[in-house]
Amino acid sequence: MHGNGHKEDIRIGFYVCHCGHNIAGSLDVKSVAEYVKTLPGVAVSRDYKYMCSDPGQELVQKDIRQNKLNRIVVASCSPLLHEHTFRIAVEKGGLNPFYFQMVNIRENVSWVHTDKKAATEKAKDLARAAVQRVFSHKPLEPKHVKINPDVLVVGGGISGIHAALTLANAGKKVYLVEKSPTIGGHMAMFDKTFPTLDCAACILTPKMSQVKNHSNITLWSYSEVTKVDGYVGNYKITVKRKPRYINEELCVGCMDCIEKCVYKEGKTPDEFNAGLSKRKPIYIPFPQATPQVVLIDREACIEFKSGHCKKTCVEACDRNAIDFKQQEETKEIEAGTIILATGFKTFDADKVPYYGYGKYQNVYTSLEVERLVNASGPTSGEVILRNGKTPKMIGIIHCVGSRDKRTNRWCSRTCCMYSLKLAHLLKEHTDAEVYNFYIDMRTPGKAYEEFYDKLLEENVHFIRGRVAEVTDCAVRPEEEGKLIIRAEDTMIGIVRRVPVDMVVLAVGMEPKEDAQDVRRMFNISCSTEGFFLERHPKLAPVDTFTDGIYIAGACQGPKDIPDSVAQAGAAAAQALSLIDRGEIELEPNTAFVVQEECSGCRTCLTICPYNAISRDEEKQKAFINEALCKGCGTCVAACPSGAIKQNLFEDEMIYSEINGLLKLTSTECC
Amino acid sequence: MVSTNEQSTSKNSWEPRIVAFFCNWCTYTAADLAGVSRLRYSPNARIIRVMCSGRIDPQFVLDAFSKGADGVLIGGCHPGDCHYIEGNYKALRRVQLLKRMLKDMGIEEKRFRLEWISASEGERVKTVINEMTEQVRELGPLGMPERFADWDKELDILEKEINRKGETVDA
Ligand code: FES
Numbered sequence: 001m002h003g004n005g006h007k008e009d010i011r012i013g014f015y016v017c018h019c020g021h022n023i024a025g026s027l028d029v030k031s032v033a034e035y036v037k038t039l040p041g042v043a044v045s046r047d048y049k050y051m052c053s054d055p056g057q058e059l060v061q062k063d064i065r066q067n068k069l070n071r072i073v074v075a076s077c078s079p080l081l082h083e084h085t086f087r088i089a090v091e092k093g094g095l096n097p098f099y100f101q102m103v104n105i106r107e108n109v110s111w112v113h114t115d116k117k118a119a120t121e122k123a124k125d126l127a128r129a130a131v132q133r134v135f136s137h138k139p140l141e142p143k144h145v146k147i148n149p150d151v152l153v154v155g156g157g158i159s160g161i162h163a164a165l166t167l168a169n170a171g172k173k174v175y176l177v178e179k180s181p182t183i184g185g186h187m188a189m190f191d192k193t194f195p196t197l198d199c200a201a202c203i204l205t206p207k208m209s210q211v212k213n214h215s216n217i218t219l220w221s222y223s224e225v226t227k228v229d230g231y232v233g234n235y236k237i238t239v240k241r242k243p244r245y246i247n248e249e250l251c252v253g254c255m256d257c258i259e260k261c262v263y264k265e266g267k268t269p270d271e272f273n274a275g276l277s278k279r280k281p282i283y284i285p286f287p288q289a290t291p292q293v294v295l296i297d298r299e300a301c302i303e304f305k306s307g308h309c310k311k312t313c314v315e316a317c318d319r320n321a322i323d324f325k326q327q328e329e330t331k332e333i334e335a336g337t338i339i340l341a342t343g344f345k346t347f348d349a350d351k352v353p354y355y356g357y358g359k360y361q362n363v364y365t366s367l368e369v370e371r372l373v374n375a376s377g378p379t380s381g382e383v384i385l386r387n388g389k390t391p392k393m394i395g396i397i398h399c400v401g402s403r404d405k406r407t408n409r410w411c412s413r414t415c416c417m418y419s420l421k422l423a424h425l426l427k428e429h430t431d432a433e434v435y436n437f438y439i440d441m442r443t444p445g446k447a448y449e450e451f452y453d454k455l456l457e458e459n460v461h462f463i464r465g466r467v468a469e470v471t472d473c474a475v476r477p478e479e480e481g482k483l484i485i486r487a488e489d490t491m492i493g494i495v496r497r498v499p500v501d502m503v504v505l506a507v508g509m510e511p512k513e514d515a516q517d518v519r520r521m522f523n524i525s526c527s528t529e530g531f532f533l534e535r536h537p538k539l540a541p542v543d544t545f546t547d548g549i550y551i552a553g554a555c556q557g558p559k560d561i562p563d564s565v566a567q568a569g570a571a572a573a574q575a576l577s578l579i580d581r582g583e584i585e586l587e588p589n590t591a592f593v594v595q596e597e598c599s600g601c602r603t604c605l606t607i608c609p610y611n612a613i614s615r616d617e618e619k620q621k622a623f624i625n626e627a628l629c630k631g632c633g634t635c636v637a638a639c640p641s642g643a644i645k646q647n648l649f650e651d652e653m654i655y656s657e658i659n660g661l662l663k664l665t666s667t668e669c670c
Numbered sequence: 671m672v673s674t675n676e677q678s679t680s681k682n683s684w685e686p687r688i689v690a691f692f693c694n695w696c697t698y699t700a701a702d703l704a705g706v707s708r709l710r711y712s713p714n715a716r717i718i719r720v721m722c723s724g725r726i727d728p729q730f731v732l733d734a735f736s737k738g739a740d741g742v743l744i745g746g747c748h749p750g751d752c753h754y755i756e757g758n759y760k761a762l763r764r765v766q767l768l769k770r771m772l773k774d775m776g777i778e779e780k781r782f783r784l785e786w787i788s789a790s791e792g793e794r795v796k797t798v799i800n801e802m803t804e805q806v807r808e809l810g811p812l813g814m815p816e817r818f819a820d821w822d823k824e825l826d827i828l829e830k831e832i833n834r835k836g837e838t839v840d841a
Pocket of ligand 1: 723724
């Protein structure tokens, strides 16, 4: 019954792509083309080396004109990759772009099956389904929506900062939302950066103040996105601004209040110093924090705990900026595009108890050491251990929480290089003997290998082998009072015991704790490891599957500063290219109500997640607001009268696919 | 003897036919990932892409079975992850009802499966399709079209008989 009426008029062009050997190597493309030639409606059936190439597309266009084709089916890769390419080609050939259907015989067939015969058979079934499907295709017009030129950047680490500045310099209005009280992210905590050894703060803080002073950037630190509505070009975002108990407009960051706090000494572990020092309840994360505004930690402040504090801070502030009654604020903003640069977290060393973190006081994580060697750190840059001594022997253990089936399988990409950097800095600060325990040395970056060579010349020791354990159990006199690193030296095939005073764990990079919540809120995906998933690993590394949302930096996977900055620039450029286009085409896969069939039963009204359906009480019929419909098709499946149809996914199309797959022709069904 | 032989050869050449409906955003993407990762799995499932598992009308499933599918697989985003907020919950509700119906129709439980597979779970696509293929293979062909044909024949015969009786009574 499907498409019977106009069957005679249908002239289908079918093309099967070899994709070099990718498809042709695993299934018999010629026999697929020959088979499809025999199907009703097919006027042309060909196989071609690369359908997505210019000559491939021209072939289709020529056939449309010469053979009067009015439907096109291409069997090649996934529609998620090239459907758009072919639709454009079809349109250029003079046909409505939606008279097209794509058959996925690469990702779904040739790449996953080894039995050539079965693969060919499957490809034929899929091709037949598509050929039968296009009979009921209709000409459609894509929806156009305007792009709001404002951009939301989430995360104020180096990636977010760079993306925000790039966009703001291009004249776009940017909202930069950062969860913690200051921007700067992990980079602000680092001492020096590899391989150039320039001071992280010196290159970062100027950018931070540019953000603060840029007239196009609205910086909201200590704030979180709580809700995202809308769609590409028109996102509506709700931001929660947590109370700092300080009026941000009034505070000038003089820090007099901190000085005058009733606590003479800090009691709360200082987040910025990786817990190596203590801070007061009223504090500023670090001297160059941006914005330069103090805040009060509610959990630690006596006034909040008992209400009986002398409030010396209030007295000290001549600008009356302290406000214990400050409330959380909710802001609504609108933005056309969003860049997520939410960063990473370091691997939790407690998960590998055999390395003694938390058990032996002189075992440190790399982040702690960054603070320890930093001039503005807890020890003003002097490497003094928790036991008060200066280390003479230091062991750095690579790949902690990386390249390990027990923890994380991926390589964190930065640890080799930062371990080399820390080895250099520790040696410089203490003149200790430094041992690096590594599995493989990975230095793939500009001037990275040269940095490694330099370290070799500095007489840093390298032992190749995964460390088994760190223990204080001495078996030799020289091990007394030391930490012993036990590892197999795979170069000479023996087990080494190296007694040291300080152990540094080169912890890997992991997805942030809330990565899953964030991805849900923004409607994007995560890869298996939990990092945000890019649209294509090679060709769309900063795009996501949700239009208008881009990712940058370590939230997408472990990466160092240069790569993060490059990606942030790319994400900004992608957002700009969308903004400057002014509008975007959306899939016209919206649903509509066939008025004559609608019984006015209201079933669809409650089912639509976007409230796109309303009921005309006079006519007693349902209506779908096309602008609100996002094309999920849930109402179509729910309508008891079959009165709702979804463009591109009409019932007829799906039934003809089912028939095709099961080797029935259109006429054999129903 | 001969007939057993014949049967066994026809059984050997029989391959389960599974129709799979995958939502665009999670499970279809996962299947693409399985491809990109060159995971190998059995070639018995044929995928139909829909935007959301909420689009899947129970009729599609019944249709597939009645047209000769030996198994039907639905793949959608994990609860809470649907690209359209809650289409997968709608799918789940329909599937639960449908399962009861299929049971009444004598279609074994293992022939119909709903799976939440996220975009990153290429492995899962492989496992589910392999598993289901084996389970359906064990159950053997469902043969709904043949059953329908048999029923049609029986109906035909019945009808004829009734007609004949009617004629005789009339006479
Ligand atoms: S989009 Fe995957 S189930 Fe709705």
